Amino acid sequence: MSDAIVEYRGISKFFAGIRALEDVDFACRPGSIHAILGENGAGKSTLIKIMAGVLQPDAGQMLLEGKPVTFPTPQAANDAGIVCMFQELSLVPDLSVADNISISKPPRRFGLIDRRAQVARAEELLAQVRCEDIDPNALVRELSLSRRQMVEIAKAIGRDPKVLILDEATSALTSRDVQTVYDLLAELKAKGIASLFISHRMHEVDALCDTLSVFRNGQHIETFAKGEKSEREIVRLMIGRDVEAQFPPKPAPKPVEERGEELLSVRGLKWGNRLNGIDLSLRRGEIVGLGGLDGQGQKELLLALFGVLRDVEGEFLIGGRKRLASSPAAAKSGRTRIALVPEDRKTEGLMLGMPIADNLLAASFSKISRGPLIDPLLARKAVDEEIERLRIKIGSSADPVMTLSGGNQQKVVIAKWLMTDPDIILLNDPTRGIDVGTKQEIYRLMRELANEGKAILFYSSDYAELIGCCDRVSVLYAGRVVSEQEGDAITEESLVAASLNIGIEAA
């Protein structure tokens, strides 16, 4: 493709030996709106981070208008005309809207920032995105998320892009603003600017884009023009047919009356604008999956149940109590104990520099103490038992936990929470970034725990896991449960379709 504005040849990127992108060829023509599709972890984010100069590729070549280039910093990519709007916003909250829009290259007079010109420029750009209601002198902190996103768009446009990358740029927008963005992209297209559009909303892609590229497992699968393939074919391309890890056998579904006692029941759970009325029930002995694309409220739901969020509304019944726990400390004690294996083991799960034993004991000191003192014998016994049970491979329990591999670190986090003897176990993507062997052990452990009568709520960004492990799956979209699937009805197609909130019936 000689007419490409940007072209990538043989791009690879690895994180700690795990493949994020491998040998990807990709090109984008001027004046096109190009969608990038793929499941979670397919490599879309890595690709755009490389394009924007945030990450450096381990191998491969980048061509901009036919000339080889490298972008060591985001600044370099910006200067070359590649402007990226990231999912996590790049606005500075304590500066004004006008400051943010012209942040790196403000208009100047006598070497100093010309505030009046800056406000005028901000007003002009905000008018272009039809957000005249935003006060250029307001601080970004004062704006709502959807307004911030529009400021972000104005800021990107103000940088005169040749290639504009929109990563989930519409996720927080109101429908009026979405229309504005559509119009704007059409204008840019007419001016010959290439837009790369990453969205999980199929109807947006359909309405907007002229070219689609599908990524899967770090590889570029196919690029085709809009209309060449049906939605069903696209979904198939996204899933692929890779053989997945082995799962322990599931028990046959039981009729409702024979199922375990209901431990947790939630009706109409609401929190800010992230959770919009979730209904959920959890019984002893079952594994319930939370599906859907990243960022549809799954993490917030787990945090809410664990007592981390404030001002959560809804009706709750948790082991006979009518309230949610007020804090993690309250959630892990009491009659119905809850444990949360957090998403990020490095910050919320572990104290990396501390010994393995101390990490294991961190949530259950009350169980191994006599009066105010920790009993070292009880502590050692508890630690040894748990290491044995999860088969954690360690040298000594006095080693710092950061000396372990990712999989063993994750086992430490899980073991730590099992030591509190919880009734309800909330798992937030527990197999992310760990090896296949450990994954299988975790699946087995989950089933064992369920058989012991615990209730497990399991969020995973990997559909195969949900299918292989769960008795039931609730798929979340925009903070709501859009689909509940049970037993054999859980298939990759039905999960992907529900995640994208499009109406393909399962075959």
Place this chain on the structure above:
Amino acid sequence: MMRKASWQRWLYQNVGFATAVLLLTVLYLTYNMLHPRGFSSAVAIQNSNEAAAIAFVAMAQTLPVLLGGLDLSVGAVMTLTNCVASELLNGPAWQILLGMFLTLLTGTAFGFMNGCIVVYGRIQPIIATLATGAIAIGLALLIRPKPGGNVDDDLSWALTNSVYDFADTYGLAEGGDAWWLRPFADIPVPVILIVFVAVAVWVPFRRSVTGRTVYAIGSAEGAAYMSGLPIDRAKIAAFTLGGFFAACGGLYLAIQTSSGNADIQQAGAYTLNSIAAVVLGGTSLLGGVGSAIGSLVGAMILRVISFYFRILDIDPLLQPLIEGVVLLVAVSFGAFRTLRVKNQLDLFR
């Protein structure tokens, strides 16, 4: 969203600063009413002399705090430059001016060094400056093992009194009697110096890309990086400018006391008071919000509180206690933030 009138918006965005100004105004007016010779030039001169050094040091502390760090060397740099100045500020006029220049250069260079250590050594500001602060005190002790010094008497007199005295000393404006000088004649010179430094150095800095980057770093360093801002340059500039302000403080202290004194306790007290002043002036210790002008006001509040002890006949031993309570009450306002947090994990980020 409704657009707010510009003054409303200013007030909303600068609540901390506005509160500090109000507090200072009330405290200082009350003080003058209680003082037997209140509202006189003599009282103003005395007060401004006592507030000048801490005001400069507080401005110096503001920059690292805006970045989200702390500079524990500001008091020590002030002490070092104070000792340097006590050696150099004498002789003919050109020599005195050169001495002032070298004094300010010393502090600026020291700040530059702090910045380089923080940026290129990747050491947290608080520990880097703890170490360099000790170095600064060590150098000060080498220069001036015993308190003392030789500062030009005329200079000392002229810069620590009113504008009239300044003109009188150097025979300017008809020895201070010129008609056009009358409106300014009673203004204390230190006030003019502080305002001059604030307007000539701070205000342009704040309106430069580097200055704005300092705010952006303190507010959201990741976003600043993603926006392609010159992060390293801004951090070095912030510490360098901090060193310059601290040197202004040291220079003024030398002129005021006609001497230099490598006093370790004094250096520590100035550093701690500078942090208190920065917070009182509405600058967030988390970074990204505040200004050196606010710190100036904060420093004056601290000083005015101490003036009360003289006129109210309170036991001076109570002074630290009362200052502590005032500081605690002032910073508690900042804690209201935590009541609005919806995700309790955000409290730890």
